[in-house]
Amino acid sequence: MRVYLASLQQCIDARIWPAAVCLALALPEMAGAVESPELEARQRYAKWFDQWVGEKYRTSLLSGTRRFLSGTDCYALKCAVLYQDLDARAAPPRTYILNRYSFTSKPEDHCIHKGGVLQLAMASFCQDVMTGCEAWLSAAENDPRKVARLKAQPGIVG
Numbered sequence: 043m044r045v046y047l048a049s050l051q052q053c054i055d056a057r058i059w060p061a062a063v064c065l066a067l068a069l070p071e072m073a074g075a076v077e078s079p080e081l082e083a084r085q086r087y088a089k090w091f092d093q094w095v096g097e098k099y100r101t102s103l104l105s106g107t108r109r110f111l112s113g114t115d116c117y118a119l120k121c122a123v124l125y126q127d128l129d130a131r132a133a134p135p136r137t138y139i140l141n142r143y144s145f146t147s148k149p150e151d152h153c154i155h156k157g158g159v160l161q162l163a164m165a166s167f168c169q170d171v172m173t174g175c176e177a178w179l180s181a182a183e184n185d186p187r188k189v190a191r192l193k194a195q196p197g198i199v200g
Contacts (some may be wrong), residue, residue, distance in 0.1 A: 043076075046065065050065045054165060054172075067124060067171075070117075073178055074086035077090050078090065084114070087117040088113030088116070091117070115143070145161075146164065147163070152167075
């Protein structure tokens, strides 16, 4: 897992946004499989994202908490971007999700709605996912079952 986090950091540093976004969208799936292997992919992705990254994408209002990007929507976004919706089965369809979210290179537009579309600054989104992954990995390394599942994942030698 650490090699993927290092790769994401390299992509962020080099401003290679397509690769960074794809990796940032994939990491919650990898971590979710270790965290909650008993759940189906969509559920574990959404649960992991909401727990480890989701706080960055919600705000408290007088009327209650408002989410800008939920784990379910991020899963659908991942499916739309990486798989052209082929794996989204129960998730919102690709056109729906792509009409609600857009990646931008402008940091000042992060989490700003423009024409009904939530702008996600690529640098901020990728950094938020990486920070969540690092926090999760630090916690997971204290659980022998999760360590075993991490070791069982196909690896890439860095």
